[in-house]
Amino acid sequence: MTAADTAESRAVRDVPEASPCLTVEGIDVAYRTTRGPVVALQDFSMEVATGEFVAILGPSGCGKSTLLKIVSGLMKPTAGRATLLGRPIEGPRPEVGIVFQQPTLLPWKSVLDNVLLPARALKQPPAEAEQRGRDLLRLVGLEPFARHYPHELSGGMQQRVGIARALVHDPAVLLMDEPFAALDAMTREHMTMELQRVWMSTGKSVVFITHSIPEAVFLADRIVVLSSRPGRVIEEVVVGLGRERDLETMADRRFTETCNRLRALFRELVTFD
Secondary structure: OHHHHHHHHHOOOOOOOOOOOOEEEEEEEEEEOOOEEEEEEEEEEEOOOOOEEEEEEEOOOOOOHHHHHHOOOOOOOOOOEEEEOOOOOOOOOEEEEEEOOOOOOOOOOHHHHHOOHHHHHOOOOOOHHHHHHEEEEHHOHHHHHOOOHHHOOOOOHHHHHHHHHHHHOOOEEEEEOOOOOOOOOOHHHHHHHHHHHHHHHOOOEEEEEEHHHHHHHOOOOEEEEEEEOEOOEEEEEEOOOOOOOOOOHHOOHHHHHHHHHHHHHHHOOOOOO
């Protein structure tokens, strides 16, 4: 990524010139198996600025989900290090919120109670947490469903509950592991628009894992492209599109050109399993 690219990105959206929220330096991850070690990530490095939306794009098995485990503190790298807000990541941290591919809601708890789970686990003041939970449900358009149960919601609505839950304890960074992959095409498109709106309202740093090139281009300030396993950075692409993006953005020449550039990059540099 050139200095001109960075300047363009910051001109498109005011990503602050400050210490990175998240830094990953020289990460290697090797899994032990009965057939010998399997290297998932190799010499992986990246930074995420405060308030920046970064998409991680790559083929299946390239180590994208492994990267999120490292950043979330659920796993230690074989080599290298990751820091969040200037401090090494050595275990799970309250500054991290996670949205999984499946919403993983507790079926016996109401929508509001599901949202409040992280706040209660961190022993945040109950009244303050509940107010924040209700505010987040309002933000994701689910305030009328606070006392409903997960089985009474659609898949897209359940995933919005998952997003609210990930934000309720006010994390510095939001990690999203293919959160819309299980949704139908129309719901996925709607959720992409909703996520952009929520992100612009909260100003969180986001690391968003996806297989979808259009989804990455629509949502991200910057796209980190990984090779096939072992995952390594082969390019970083700054998305030179303004905010707020809408459905018409997908017909924009720059959107199409960026998607085509990424497709060409995978054809040339990535071998799919």
